[in-house]
Amino acid sequence: MTEHDVKFMTRAIELARAGMDSNDGGPFGCVVVKDGEIVGEGNNRVTSTNDPTAHAEVVAIREACKTLNAFQLYGCSIYTSCEPCPMCLGAIYWARPAQVFYACTREDAANVGFDDDFIYDEISLPNQDRERVMINLLRDEGVALFQAWDAKTDKVEY
16 A cells, blocks of 8 residues: 555545535445546436436546546556445456555445445346346347457457
């Protein structure tokens, strides 16, 4: 842990408090850093935007990608006020930053009503056993689309 790490985590926590105090959403904040500079930041905006995907990490990742004009965050670090939920963890893996620092744990979040354990549990279940019904439909058409993608010569890989 460096002085810079503390500075960036402090900023993530400040964003969480500001968002919470202004009723943007829950008490979560995040910054994305590249080469010692913040390139994206955000706080939870779920309730203020009526967007269940507007978690702090997603907001910060979107801003960082826009700032960097890139869809991946190679060489970046993420500082978030809480261990990422499954959705944010997925977004982080797709964005490919070098590392993630977090303040509170998912257990700390659960203690104040933000319990994501049911999602972690659901992920490991077969589709037919999940709480949200998952129905496979028009698979052949979907596979044909994937085959067309696979054959596409001018695609941008990611």
